[in-house]
Amino acid sequence: MSNEIISFFNTFLSTSQSEAMATFVGIFFLINFVIIIVAFMTLLERRLLGRLQNRIGPNRTGPNGLLQPFADVIKLLTKEDIVIPAADRWPFNIAPLLALMPALSVWIVIPFAPTWILADLDIGILFVIAITGVSVIGVFMSGWASANKFALLGSMRSVASIISYEVPMILAIIAVVLLVGSMSMQQIVLFQSIPLVLVQPASFVIFLLAIVAELNRSPFDIVEAESEIIAGYHTEYTGMKFATFFLAEYTAALAWSAVVVTLFLSGWRIPFVQADIHPFIDGLVFLIKTIFVFCIFVWFRGTWPRLRIDQILGFSWKVLFPIATLNLVITAIEVLVFNDVFAVAEGETLPTIALVAMGLINIAIFIVVGIALNKFIKPIDQEPQSYPVTREGMTL
Amino acid sequence: MTSFYGLGALKGLIVTLRYLFRKPFTVEYPDEKLVPNPRFRGNSFVWYEDRCTGNGACAKACPLGIIRIVTHPTSRPDIGNLYAIDRFDIDTGRCMFCALCIEACPYDAVFMGNDFERATKTRDGLVIHKEDLVTGAKLPTQQFRPQLEAMEYKGEEELDQHEAGRWSL
């Protein structure tokens, strides 16, 4: 598609100028497209959450509540924009943008179709990890600048959980990258003649759970635990600044869903169909898969109650981290051995039979580890200790 | 007794997934109305003027004294002397819907009604006057009226005084 745009601009601009213009057009469309989709994702989340909890959800604004996102935006736009006097003005105002920027930047390397990708970087997935790390700064900045203890606590918790969950997440990604032999998002999609979720189910589960934590979504949403710290880092934000945080959160959720689709659900490819059909159909397939993954996040949110901070960190370090490491080591050995056994030449990919074998081994490991964990890991939540009340033991 | 780590969490997911394919419990109120329980002791009263003898039993029974009855003596060929009602005001703003007035009425003239949409902007708006009782929907409930229970009346169609009372006056 970019070629057509370039040739259109070529009619009145020089080649290098028209290439730059094509990039701008691409960015413009991408950002608007993503934000509109995100607006409707908020509605989808609320409706779906309602149905999961035996309710209906917002359905009064427009047909089936379809105008609800617009009503929300109008409401937030017309709200008073308050900057509390004690706040650190600059960081306070920049923080929402710093949170939104990385979430939008991720879309640069997301392949919607064989040609629909803004920049097919060689280090695509590394770029995703690096750029999403920046959003923590936005969150922390807002908490710090708010002059509010709850906001500060919320952002502290955010940093703690994101640091611990980035480790298993990256380990899960490395397993995939090892298998594919490339970090380019487009290469990863092209590799997946069978979706990698069947080859690496353990990585998929680890990655999914780590993302939920990374996004601070329920059940790992201690960052915004209403019952403990009001609204966490955006306690002091109103109006459009709050909306920007909200937008950043959902854009990030959708972006990570797109990354999951790219890494594990064979991206724009229709599973088990070889060739790409048409960019529009590919884009549609990609979008449907992304929304499906987003719905899984909503499903988690509708089901699991919020965990405590020690449970969250414990889950990361005691459960996800060992599995991810084990999975990585075994995948590395598998790749070496299978490359030898099937005599794969340089630049070729493993045959399907090898991938199926890997998948079976992976599932076997998963089951063994699951049973072992159940045996060795005590439930994180112990019985509440009872303190004997004696005269001596009483503190006055 | 889970044998696999995280099995409980998976079970929870299945439970919520089942709700996804179920009809939601929510009743969308203004579009969709439920008929109250047949014995509903609700927010309104049904009164049959032709059954009322004006003896004021309900006004005397009311613990709050919020029923105000003004009468004048008259007579009717079918039942003889009686008090005709000039005013019959029930201040439902203070009513606790105990239905003692219903129990007190010896002639089955007053019933609890099944209307519940009586929100107003003033306290005066909550007072039910005689005119409201005369023109209001005749949808009595079964509260302390065994004959309605016997005929399995569900509050769906209006009843006239002969159908509602235990005997005709």
Ligand code: SF4
């Ligand atoms: S229901 Fe009770 S409080 Fe209300 S008018 Fe009748 S007797 Fe009085």
